[in-house]
Amino acid sequence: MTAVFTRGTLDGAEEATTGEPQPIAPRADCIADSAGGLTFDVTDPGEAGAAHLLLRLRESDPPVEVRLPLAPAADGSLRAALPSSVELAEGRWNAYAQVEGGEPRRLVPGVNDLRSLVDRAPSGSRGHVAVRIPYATKQGNLSVRAWLRAPHTEVGELRIDGTGLTGHGRVYGTALTGAARIEAVLRGDVSRVLRAEVTPAGTADFGFALPYAELADAEGVWDLWLHPAGDEGPRIRLARLLDDVADKKPIFTYPATRVDCVGGQVEVGPYYTNDNDLAVRVSATAVGTSGA
Amino acid sequence: MHISFLIHNAYGIGGTIRTTYNLANTLAEHHDVDIVSVLRHRDEPVFTPDARIRLSHLVDIRKGSPGYDGDLEAYRTPAKVFPSAEGRYAQYSALTDERIAAHLSALRSDVVIGTRPGLNVHIARQARRGVLRVGQEHLTLDSHPKELRLQLRSVYPRLDVLTTTTEADAHAYRQRMRLPGVQVQAVPNPVPAPGIEPADGSHKWVVAAGRLAPVKRYDLLIRAFDKVRRERPDWRLRIYGGGKQKDKLRKLIDDLGLYNHVFLMGPAHPIEPEWAKGSIAAVTSSLESFGMTIVEAMRCGLPVVATDCPHGPGEIIDNGVDGRLVEVGNADAIAGGLLELINDDALRQRMAGAALEDSERFDPARIAERYEDMFHGMLTRGGSLGGRMRGSMHRARGALLGGAYAVRDARRTVPTKGRLA
Numbered sequence: 001m002t003a004v005f006t007r008g009t010l011d012g013a014e015e016a017t018t019g020e021p022q023p024i025a026p027r028a029d030c031i032a033d034s035a036g037g038l039t040f041d042v043t044d045p046g047e048a049g050a051a052h053l054l055l056r057l058r059e060s061d062p063p064v065e066v067r068l069p070l071a072p073a074a075d076g077s078l079r080a081a082l083p084s085s086v087e088l089a090e091g092r093w094n095a096y097a098q099v100e101g102g103e104p105r106r107l108v109p110g111v112n113d114l115r116s117l118v119d120r121a122p123s124g125s126r127g128h129v130a131v132r133i134p135y136a137t138k139q140g141n142l143s144v145r146a147w148l149r150a151p152h153t154e155v156g157e158l159r160i161d162g163t164g165l166t167g168h169g170r171v172y173g174t175a176l177t178g179a180a181r182i183e184a185v186l187r188g189d190v191s192r193v194l195r196a197e198v199t200p201a202g203t204a205d206f207g208f209a210l211p212y213a214e215l216a217d218a219e220g221v222w223d224l225w226l227h228p229a230g231d232e233g234p235r236i237r238l239a240r241l242l243d244d245v246a247d248k249k250p251i252f253t254y255p256a257t258r259v260d261c262v263g264g265q266v267e268v269g270p271y272y273t274n275d276n277d278l279a280v281r282v283s284a285t286a287v288g289t290s291g292a
Numbered sequence: 293m294h295i296s297f298l299i300h301n302a303y304g305i306g307g308t309i310r311t312t313y314n315l316a317n318t319l320a321e322h323h324d325v326d327i328v329s330v331l332r333h334r335d336e337p338v339f340t341p342d343a344r345i346r347l348s349h350l351v352d353i354r355k356g357s358p359g360y361d362g363d364l365e366a367y368r369t370p371a372k373v374f375p376s377a378e379g380r381y382a383q384y385s386a387l388t389d390e391r392i393a394a395h396l397s398a399l400r401s402d403v404v405i406g407t408r409p410g411l412n413v414h415i416a417r418q419a420r421r422g423v424l425r426v427g428q429e430h431l432t433l434d435s436h437p438k439e440l441r442l443q444l445r446s447v448y449p450r451l452d453v454l455t456t457t458t459e460a461d462a463h464a465y466r467q468r469m470r471l472p473g474v475q476v477q478a479v480p481n482p483v484p485a486p487g488i489e490p491a492d493g494s495h496k497w498v499v500a501a502g503r504l505a506p507v508k509r510y511d512l513l514i515r516a517f518d519k520v521r522r523e524r525p526d527w528r529l530r531i532y533g534g535g536k537q538k539d540k541l542r543k544l545i546d547d548l549g550l551y552n553h554v555f556l557m558g559p560a561h562p563i564e565p566e567w568a569k570g571s572i573a574a575v576t577s578s579l580e581s582f583g584m585t586i587v588e589a590m591r592c593g594l595p596v597v598a599t600d601c602p603h604g605p606g607e608i609i610d611n612g613v614d615g616r617l618v619e620v621g622n623a624d625a626i627a628g629g630l631l632e633l634i635n636d637d638a639l640r641q642r643m644a645g646a647a648l649e650d651s652e653r654f655d656p657a658r659i660a661e662r663y664e665d666m667f668h669g670m671l672t673r674g675g676s677l678g679g680r681m682r683g684s685m686h687r688a689r690g691a692l693l694g695g696a697y698a699v700r701d702a703r704r705t706v707p708t709k710g711r712l713a
Contacts, residue, residue, distance in 0.1 A: 029487075111562055113488050115569045118495055157552040244569065251555050255546040 026097045028053075028142055029077075029110040030134040032117050032244070036084035038132055038144070041077045042070055042097050042107065049100035053080035055093040055144060056104075064089065070097065084130055088146035090275075095134075095142040109134065109142040114244035122242065124172040124204065128152065135246035145246040147276075149173075153226045153236045155278050158270055160254055164211040165270055165280065169238060171228050175203040179230025182208050182238070184215060184222040184280065192218055198226070212268045215282055216261040222280045238278040248272035258285060293667060294324040296401040298392070298411045300380055302329035302347060305338045305561070307481075307584055308407055308430045314482040317342040318656035318697050319663065328395060330388055330411070350391040361387060373417065375447075377440035378410035393418050403667050409436065409444055416450040424670055426453040430481075432581045432603055433464040445469055452670060455479045457582035460603040477666060480607075482656035483587040486564035490593025491571060493637075493644050496527045498630060499570030499594070501563050501585050502577075504535030504556070509599070509621070511537075513576040514544050514554055516626035521553045524634050528552075529574070532566055534559045567592035571640065572633050576626055580604040590614065590651035595643035597629035614646035657697030 029041040040053050051070040056063055066086065070078035078097075082088075096104035112134050122129060128150030137143050151173030158167040180200055186192035194214050199207040206226075215222055224238040240248055249272050256269030268282050299312055316325050320342045327341065332349035341347050351367070352359040361367055369386035370376075373393065378384075392411070396404070396418040403424040406412035412427030419425050427448065433441065433456075448454060453475045456462040462478040465471065498517070502508045510531055517529045531541075531554070538556060545554045560566045563585075567573065573589035575598035580586075583604030586596045590608075598605040600617040609615035616632060618625040633640045652658070 111487055111565055113565045113568065115491075115495070115565065118497070118569045159552075245557075251557055252551075253542065254551050 025108045026105055027110040028095065028097075028107045029112070030142075031113045032115075032132070032134070033084075034116040034120060036122075036130045036132060038082040038134065040068075040070075040080045040082070040095070040107075041073060041075075041110075042080065043110075044072075044076060044078055047099045047102065049102070051078055051097060051099045053107075054096040054098050054104050055082075055088070056096065057089060058092045058094055058143075060091075066093070067098075082132065087130070087148060088132055088144070090147045090149070091145075093144040093146055094137075095144060107142040108140060109136045117242075117244035120242040122172070124170075127173040129154070129172045129241065131241045133244060133246040147239075147241050149236075149239070149241070151228070151234060151236050152241070153228075153238050154242050155238050155240045158254060160257060160269070162257060163213070164209060166207065166209045168205065168207050169226065170205050171226065171236065172204070174228050174234060174236070176200040176206055177229045177233075179232070180206065180226065180228050181230060182210065183225045183227060183235070184210065185225060186218050187221040187223055187279075189218075189220075194222070210280070212257060212259045212280075215280055216259040216266050216268055219266060219282050219284060222282070224278050224280065239276050240272060240278065241276055247274070248276045249274065256281075256283075293403060293664075293671075294401040295319055295326075295403045295405065295667070296399055297325070297327045297405045297407060298395075298415065299327060299329050299407045300383075300411065301331045301333065302327050302341075302349075303332050303334045303337045310339060311430070311481045311584070312407055313339045313341055314484055314656045315660060315663065316345055318482065318660040320344040321660075321697055322664075324401075326401075330392060331383065350395055351388055366390060373414060374410045375413050375440060375443040377437055377443055378408070378413075380408065380410060384410065396420070399423060402671060409440060412451065412454075413444065413447050416447045424453065424667060425451045426455065426667075427451045428455045429461065429465070430457060430581065432456070432458075432461045432579075433468065434461075434602070435579070435581065441469075449474060453477065453666065457481055458603040458607050460607065461581070475666070475670065479659060479662050479666075480654055481582050481584055481587070482659035483584065483591055483651070483654045484656055485652075486568070486588075486592050488564055488568055488592075490591075490648055491568045491644070493571045493593070493641050495569055495571050496524075496634075497570040498527065498529045498572045498574050498634075499532070499567055499589070500529070500574045500576070501532040501560070501566065501588075502575075503533050504531075504537040504541060506537060507577055507579050508533075509576045509578055510541055511544055512621065512623050512626060513574055514541060514548065514550065515623040516574075516576070516630065517554055518548045518550060519624065519627035520630050520634065521550065523631060525553070527634055529554045530557050530566070530570065531555070532557045532560045532563060563588060564592055567594055570594055571644075572597060572630060574626070574630065575599065575605065577601050577605075578620060583608050586615075587651055587654045590647035591654070593644050593648045595633060595640060595647050597626065597633065599626070608651075610646070610650060614643055614650045616643075660697050 027043045031039045053068045055066040068080040070080045073079040095107045098104040129152040131147040133145045154170050156168040180198045182196040184194045196210045225235045227235050254270050256267040259268045326346040329349045351361045366387035367385050371384040371389050373389040374384035392414045405426040406415040415425050459478045465476050573594040573596040586608045596615040599620040601620045611617040616629040618629040
């Protein structure tokens with residue numbers, strides 16, 4: 001018995017007899033800049049013709065697409081730039097490389113250099129916040145998670161104690177007034193709204209406190225909104241978008257607190273949703289541990 | 293030279309696999325190199341070998357593959373050659389015994405390299421005369437169970453070369469294993485230069501990476517960071533990796549109220565861009581057979597604060613110059629080491645520069661040269677085994693004499709399928 005060579009045979013003739021090699025998916029390295037722009041370096045698909053990088057918004061019908069020309073770069077790869085001035089709607093954008101006349105081929109991620117997204121603090125002067133984070137999907141493909149929010153409320157550190165949640169935030173694209181408040185809206189029953197105080201520190205930064213006692217009376221998810229000018233202005237989801245983490249939910253996690261309610265006790269705790277919006281979940285305590 | 297690697301599973305992910313590819317890819321610049329994987333469980337390897345490397349398998353365990361071997365009776369029969377005290381024994385069988393033996397008896401390379409104890413045993417017992425028998429130990433002698441040490445002791449004398457990843461471990465083998473005539477040599481694992489710019493030291497993040505396993509002592513790191521946070525709340529900690537300790541560590545973070553400061557990031561491949569987001573790396577293990585993450589972080593321009601545990605850290609870090617060694621098992625000492633670098637920007641930047649420079653000695657080009665010099669010396673000397681260097685050695689002579697290896701690029705070991713945290 002000798003070894004069966006399966007790839008990378010030394011001479012081409014031998015390779016030809018083993019049939020067509022499986023096409024290797026084109027790979028893209030991404031570099032992010034702090035302004036929100038992305039550069040993609042795609043391994044050359046090796047086919048002639050003009051090439052494009054194609055971003056296709058998932059679940060869009062008709063498909064929403066952004067096409068970026070892929071130009072030869074010095075190292076032999078093909079480069080496409082997505083400047084911050086090109087708008088991407090909020091959502092997940094699948095990335096493809098397409099050679100003229102050919103089918104788009106899904107890209108796989110190479111090296112994502114996202115260091116300039118860490119602890120991003122945009123000036124807010126543009127009135128909106130644009131975020132694009134390249135990431136690997138569960139299937140191992142390259143997608144770009146995008147947010148475009150005007151205005152936007154960025155959540156900072158959160159503190160949890162026995163009675164509730166306190167935190168800090170910053171608004172972009174609008175100003176806080178003395179009438180600013182936070183509202184917690186029960187998902188599935190928008191008539192249930194609880195108000196909480198905010199403490200402005202200037203026109204952008206604020207602190208807030210959300211007591212758990214009232215939230216505890218309804219099991220479910222409370223979505224959190226900032227009304228920067230009270231009844232007069234817009235309402236803005238509280239969210240955490242300004243870093244390199246595409247999916248906050250499993251990484252930015254917080255302890256749940258046991259809180260008394262009408263029927264006994266519930267567990268209350270903040271979490272980030274699949275869209276990286278901040279919410280508070282109220283759920284039944286685990287069976288057998290209530291009253292402990 | 294024709295150099296043949298024998299590896300447990302070249303299609304998976306893990307330190308030994310990555311190290312083997314890094315070394316093999318570099319050696320392939322000047323030599324005929326093949327990698328023979330005992331098992332194959334997936335169609336494509338996670339790491340892409342150099343196009344010049346021949347990759348093959350001996351036993352196909354892909355269900356539904358035309359060559360599927362899992363139904364064979366011999367696959368279910370326990371192995372006799374592969375040592376029973378080896379950690380991977382359960383995955384070996386009469387079928388692997390048979391296929392490895394057949395492979396080795398037919399193999400006409402100049403050098404065959406085993407990459408774990410059980411495969412070193414096969415090589416020691418079954419490689420043809422005239423093939424240089426090299427066993428690599430990626431773990432340490434201390435970490436082998438007594439039963440395995442006894443099993444190895446009776447067979448390892450038949451190797452020509454035994455490599456360890458540290459001098460300390462080489463010393464242990466020389467002292468305790470009685471290996472007359474075997475050249476026991478420490479050769480560190482190769483670590484390529486990252487394919488990205490080094491960290492610039494401006495981010496206020498400490499980064500750690502590894503399996504969330506008890507030996508890594510991330511519990512200590514988290515406790516240490518509680519002290520760091522009291523003095524420097526502007527600094528935070530990211531721990532990359534997955535593992536069984538996740539829930540326990542999560543609870544510790546929550547109990548200490550560190551949820552704004554310490555983050556369990558999950559596994560990340562490749563890891564280099566994650567190092568580049570930090571300014572200090574932390575390694576708090578109670579044992580590191582080599583300390584791959586230390587070298588990786590240094591190559592990305594991070595000074596490392598590491599426990600001075602057996603065996604690797606002390607041989608990699610030049611204490612106070614390119615990193616800081618602190619007492620094992622002591623959260624205060626770890627916090628002290630971190631704060632020293634956090635509180636002194638100039639010191640941190642100086643150490644970062646030294647880390648970049650000092651870690652170049654682990655470049656695959658340098659490590660491949662060490663192997664090559666060793667093989668060349670053994671093969672040309674070759675007296676005891678008699679003219680083993682006939683044939684293909686001559687083909688490689690030009691390469692041997694002229695051979696400077698290109699400095700490596702991390703892209704070579706970038707997984708073909710990337711995964712984010």
